[in-house]
Amino acid sequence: VLEELKSQCHINSTPMEDIMKSHHILKEELKPQKNVYMSLYGKKKYLECLAMDKSEWPQSQQDIDLELKEARQDKNAMKEAVEEEKERYRASMEALAESYEKLQEKIKLVEGNLEVFEAKRAKFESRMALDPPAVKRALGTCDESIATLRSTLAGLQSHRAELEASVAKARVELAAMSKITGKKKTRGPSLKRLQEICAFLETQTGVRVVELSPERLRVEFLRSSQLSANVDQAAEFKLQLTLNFDPESRDEIRLASVKINNELFNIDDLVDQEVACTDVPYLILAVREKWVRCYPLLSEIDLLNRTHAIDWIQEECKLRVLVGRCGKAMVTLSVPRDYPATRGITLQDTPALQLTDLPDSGASLTDWVIYLEKKFAER
Structure with a gap:
């Protein structure tokens, strides 16, 4: 290929050099030829x-001027034609010279590549002559590496596409979050006022609502001065109501179940009725009203439950207590429904137990349990 390029370049360059020489010679001979032409024309x-x-000779200076004008026009036309031919010839020469230079550059480049190729071929042939199987194995390893790299590249390109999609999505989410943040900044004072109002309402109503999930709410009935005022001893006695909503009901709010954290406080009657009606506000108000009413008694029972073996029957307002050594006796106390506002706890097993010196009518439930524990400890 290189030899063919050199031959073609030599063939093309020889006429070009001859043409350039002829052009220079013609340019040098143009001036004397022009003078000769004018002399011969005259x-x-x-x-x-x-x-x-003689009669056909020009008779006036006007005829002579007309012929001279026509001769000048012929000369100018011929001059323009010569100039056009010169421009075309000059453009061809410039294009030919540029092509010649490019061809020379290509020849030099091919010569350099040919030298590199010849060196690599000689090195490859020497290696093939030394150990052809090793060369074949190396080529196979190279092919495997190339295939692995192509597979890895395809995986990376796919991963890059996924990352670009994730970045685009993240940018959209970031823009949305920026808008939300802007709204939060503008609504900061309003949000603070609403939080203060919510805190005030929680303090006044004694009820706090906590969202556990889109389908679950926890209603906490807080202790208040109204509840603690009727209790002789402070106790950690809280009520939490968990409301589970039906996730399949999208058009309306529907309760699925209600759970309570306190076994002593029985609200099955309210729960069964309100789950069927799904009247959540009424359920919360009814539970709170009953909680406020029963809190003093239940908190006292909770304290007793920590130190004694008792069984509270809320439907009958009865308290069963195991007293004596190793709980050898069970005693049943009947408690008024509006206790402690109304006292008057009675012992249902009085004749059988044959107890004397009973507590007075104003005694509390704790007083009764202490009394019974003391009496049966003496036996």
């Missing part, structure tokens, strides 16, 4: 006049 016109009859 002689031609003179001889034409001699050959014509």
Whole structure:
């Protein structure tokens, strides 16, 4: 290929050099030829006049000027044609010279590549002559590496596409979050006022609502001064109501179940009715009202439950207590429904137990349990 390029370049460059030399020679000969042309043209016109009859000679200066004008026009037309041909010839020469230079550059580049290729081929042939199987194995390893790299590249390109999609999604989410943050900044004072109002309402109503999930709410009935005022001893006695909503009911709010954290406080009657009706506000108000009413008694029972073996029957308002050593006796106390506002706890097993010196009518439930524990400890 290199030899063919060199041959073609030599064939093309030889006429080009001859043409350039001819162009220079013609340019040098142009001026004397122009003078010769003008001299011959004058002689031609003179001889034409001699050959014509004298009557046909130009009779006036105007006729002579007209012929001179026509001659000048012919000369100008010929000059323009020569100039056009010169421009075309010059453009061809420039294009040919540029092509020649590019061809020379390509030849030099091919010569350099050919030298590198010849060196690599000689090195490869020497290696093949030394150990052909090793070369084949190396080529196989290279092919496997290339295939692995192509597979890895395809995986990376796929991963890059996923990352670009994730970045685009993250940018959209970031823009949305920026808008939300802007709204939060503008609504900061309003949000603070609402939080203060919610805190005030929680303090006044004694109820706090906590969202556990889109389908679950926890209603906490807080302790208040109204509840603690009727209790002789402070106790950690809280009520939490968990409301589970039906996730399949989208058009309306529907309760699925209600759970309570306190076994002593029985609200099955309210729960069964309100789950069927799904009247959540009424359920919360009814539970709170019953909680406020029963809190003093239940908190006292909770304290007793920590130190004694008791069983509270809320439906009958009865408290069963195991007293004595190793709980050898069970005693049943009947408690008024509006206790502790109304006292008057009675012992249902009085004749059988044959107890004396019973507590007075104003005794509390704790007083009764202490009394029974003391009496049966003496036996």
